[in-house]
Amino acid sequence: DQQVKQNSPSLSVQEGRISILNCDYTNSMFDYFLWYKKYPAEGPTFLISISSIKDKNEDGRFTVFLNKSAKHLSLHIVPSQPGDSAVYFCAASARGNTGKLIFGQGTTLQVKP
Amino acid sequence: EAGVAQSPRYKIIEKRQSVAFWCNPISGHATLYWYQQILGQGPKLLIQFQNNGVVDDSQLPKDRFSAERLKGVDSTLKIQPAKLEDSAVYLCASSQQGVVGNTIYFGEGSWLTVV
Numbered sequence: 001d002q003q004v005k006q007n008s009p010s011l012s013v014q015e016g017r018i019s020i021l022n023c024d025y026t027n028s029m030f031d032y033f034l035w036y037k038k039y040p041a042e043g044p045t046f047l048i049s050i051s052s053i054k055d056k057n058e059d060g061r062f063t064v065f066l067n068k069s070a071k072h073l074s075l076h077i078v079p080s081q082p083g084d085s086a087v088y089f090c091a092a093s094a095r096g097n098t099g100k101l102i103f104g105q106g107t108t109l110q111v112k113p
Numbered sequence: 114e115a116g117v118a119q120s121p122r123y124k125i126i127e128k129r130q131s132v133a134f135w136c137n138p139i140s141g142h143a144t145l146y147w148y149q150q151i152l153g154q155g156p157k158l159l160i161q162f163q164n165n166g167v168v169d170d171s172q173l174p175k176d177r178f179s180a181e182r183l184k185g186v187d188s189t190l191k192i193q194p195a196k197l198e199d200s201a202v203y204l205c206a207s208s209q210q211g212v213v214g215n216t217i218y219f220g221e222g223s224w225l226t227v228v
Contacts, residue, residue: 004155032214043117043204043219044156051214089155099144099208099215100169103155 003027004092006104014112019077021107023090026071030092034101035064035075038087047088048075080111115139117220119205125226131193134223137186138207144168146217147180147190148204156204162188163210195227 005024013019021035031052036044050057050064050073057064063076077084090104118137126132138145143164148156159178161169165185173180177196182188192199202222208215 006155034216036219041221043206043221046216046218049214049216091155099210099217100146100158100161101156101217103157105153105155 002105003030004090004102004104006088006090006107008107009105010108010110012110012112013080015082016079019075019080019084019109019111021075021077021088021090021109023073023075023104024071025073025092027092027094027102028071029094030102031095032093033064033066033073034091034093035062036089036091036103037084038089038106044089077109080109082111082113085109085111117205117207117218119203119220119223121223122221123224123226125228126195128197128227129194131191132195132225133192134190134203134205134225136188136190136205136220138188138205139218142207142209142218143185144208144210144215145182145188146206146208147188148206148219150202150204150222152201159190159203192225195225197227200225200227 034049035047037047038044048062066073087106089106091101145162147159150156159173160180162182180190204222206217206219208217
């Protein structure tokens with residue numbers, strides 16, 4: 001049972017354009033969502049998060065949007081840079097669930113110069 | 114501040130052999146996690162410790178996997194006997210507390226290949 005889904009295995013964008021990575025979830029108990037970035041041969045690194053009481057969180061070039069009614073969140077990267085090329089994982093957690101994260105399958109982003 | 118340390122980084126073993134991975138979390142982090150990431154999939158939680166107690170091991174294949182965190186600091190994950198499907202990256206992570214909203218920091222991972 002895949003509770004967090006990233007349906008696009010890969011995405012390719014041109015440098016300077018917007019990258020939009022999508023994530024869907026099925027568990028209505030999830031109330032905290034995170035994006036992690038992973039370079040080859042490294043562990044995932046925290047990028048940005050959002051609580052279910054918000055619908056948007058922004059940090060520099062990165063913005064996460066949450067649509068609770070659709071059980072959907074997205075990560076926008078503007079402008080995209082070649083160094084953003086990595087695998088992006090969406091993750092979710094539920095209140096009272098001791099911080100345990102449920103991850104999506106990941107989306108590989110390639111930003112072309 | 115030092116990050117989450119893991120060793121060994123890479124290990125190749127034959128099926129039915131055993132292997133052990135070590136993790137030292139970020140200093141002061143009470144919660145330690147072991148995740149398994151199979152190629153093409155997202156990380157899956159195997160076990161979560163709060164100090165030296167187990168909080169969640171519901172997805173740990175207990176017939177072959179074991180983990181311990183005896184002094185509430187570093188931890189060891191063991192697989193015995195290994196199967197081909199155990200080939201994966203084993204990620205250790207830690208957070209200050211195991212509660213929603215606390216950022217989880219990952220180590221670089223231990224890459225296991227079972228042949």
